[in-house]
Structure formats: C-alpha cells, structure tokens
Amino acid sequence: MNTILDILQAILFVGIPVGLFSFLMIYFSYHKGYLSTDIELKDVFKKNSTTGSSLSRKHKKELLFLHSKWVTFGGGFYGLIALLTFIVIELTQVFNFLFSITGWQSITALFSLDTLIAMIIDSIKNMVQAALWFSYWPDKFNTDNYIVWIVVAYIAYRFSEKYAMRYTVYQRKLAIEEAVEE
Numbered sequence: 001m002n003t004i005l006d007i008l009q010a011i012l013f014v015g016i017p018v019g020l021f022s023f024l025m026i027y028f029s030y031h032k033g034y035l036s037t038d039i040e041l042k043d044v045f046k047k048n049s050t051t052g053s054s055l056s057r058k059h060k061k062e063l064l065f066l067h068s069k070w071v072t073f074g075g076g077f078y079g080l081i082a083l084l085t086f087i088v089i090e091l092t093q094v095f096n097f098l099f100s101i102t103g104w105q106s107i108t109a110l111f112s113l114d115t116l117i118a119m120i121i122d123s124i125k126n127m128v129q130a131a132l133w134f135s136y137w138p139d140k141f142n143t144d145n146y147i148v149w150i151v152v153a154y155i156a157y158r159f160s161e162k163y164a165m166r167y168t169v170y171q172r173k174l175a176i177e178e179a180v181e182e
Contacts, residue, residue: 009143010145015152018084019156022164025070025080034067066083
C-alpha cells in the first residue's frame with residue numbers, strides 16, 4: 001500500500017511536471033530546428049555525435065537560453081532534470097527575496113557590490129547544486145522510495161520525448177496537407 005502511494009505521489013509531483021517540461025523543451029527544439037525528427041533524441045547528446053543537430057555544445061551560443069542551459073548540463077534526461085532543478089532553485093530564491101522585502105532599504109541594498117558578488121556566488125552554487133540534482137531532491141520530497149521517483153521521472157521524460165516527436169510530425173503533415181489544398 002505504501003509503495004502504491006509513493007508511485008501516485010511520484011506521478012503527481014515528479015512525473016507530470018517533468019513530462020510537461022520535457023515535452024515543451026523537446027517540442028521547441030524541433031520547432032526551432034535544433035532537432036530533426038529523423039534522429040533519435042538519445043543519439044543527439046552523445047559525445048561524438050554526428051547527427052548534425054544544433055542542440056550541442058558546439059552551437060550553444062546560437063540556442064535559446066533554456067536550450068543552452070540544457071546543453072550545458074549535458075543534455076538528455078540528466079541535463080533536463082538539472083535544468084529543471086536550476087530553475088526551481090533560482091525561482092525559489094527570487095520568491096524568497098520578494099517576500100522578504102521590508103522597504104526601500106531592501107531594494108537599494110541590491111545595488112551594492114557585496115550583493116552583486118553574493119548573487120554571482122549564489123548562481124555558481126545553484127549551478128553545482130542543479131548538476132547534482134540527485135542529491136538535491138531527496139531533501140525536498142519525503143519518500144522512502146526515491147528510486148521510484150527517479151524511474152517515474154525518466155518514464156515521463158521518455159514518454160514526452162516520443163510524444164513531442166509525433167506531435168511535431170503530425171503538425172508538419174497537417175501544414176503540408178493544408179498547403180496542398182490551397
């Protein structure tokens with residue numbers, strides 16, 4: 001019974017968010033032309049990949065910010081979860097700051113050299129923490145079956161990968177059919 005509850009919680013708290021984020025990232029990779037539907041996503045991020053994909057470290061400067069960060073974190077499932085973790089950490093810090101504002105002194109303190117240095121150091125720490133996402137999330141979720149949560153996240157990622165490819169192919173097919181009808 002406890003395992004079933006863990007699986008349901010994992011689907012709700014990890015599977016759905018990872019699935020949605022994965023779908024969006026992968027779909028926009030196809031939409032922007034970073035990926036080709038002729039190539040499996042798992043082959044794109046290999047070290048010596050010859051897929052011709054622009055979703056790589058070599059083309060990182062040409063990518064949108066989130067795609068660039070995804071590549072920075074290594075791409076694939078690992079990189080996507082690291083990127084999602086980085087976003088969560090950064091947004092948490094922004095919200096914590098916004099809710100801690102007590103007056104103009106808090107806002108003007110942002111423009112000091114100490115604050116700027118602290119923000120740079122925090123950003124580096126957040127990148128490292130995100131890269132080590134597997135050690136970040138166990139403290140956030142109260143579960144004895146952490147491996148189940150990782151498996152659910154991976155399944156959601158794989159499902160979203162396949163669905164994003166099929167959806168892109170379907171959209172292209174519809175666009176071609178509409179163009180032929182006109």
